[in-house]
Amino acid sequence: MASKHSYTITLDNNKSEKEALAFLMDSDLNFLNPDKDSRKLIMKIMGIDKKYARAFDLIRIPGHTSLERIIELNRTEDIILIELKTTKKKLVNLPFGFFFGATESEFELARQLGKNYEFCFVSLHVDTQKYVLITLEELNKIIKTKRIQYQINLQTTANSV
16 A cells, blocks of 8 residues: 555646646647547557557647647658656756656657657746657667666455465
8 A cells, every 4th residue: 555655746746747738738739638539549540559558648740739629640650649757846957857757668659659759848847837858769868867666566355366
């Protein structure tokens, strides 16, 4: 069972991500936030395994904006998946100094899609409120340190032990 502290951190991170989504959607019409069914369709037409369903938050499709209610796709290779990373820390030279967590699924999907997958680093600090988009290739060039942390779920009953 998660400690009360870790549960609070999770809530705060979810709140920050919602703030980042609102900031991005308000500041740039090129960010698209597809509904659940559209996300499934995008993954299907791009040939992305459903295990990556949580490995991106938004999309961009050059030539299309969030002002459109329905977007018809002719070229799936134009779709760019966006993974948000958010902080409230004052970062004058974003993304430098950013500390964030990422899943192996995010890195795997970024490797598979190359330039069609971008990490969006968002600073919500009042003095440095902005965002930067970078590919995995660009991210790898500026990573100072990276470590693996396991997130483990145990089975719900003892019957299968």
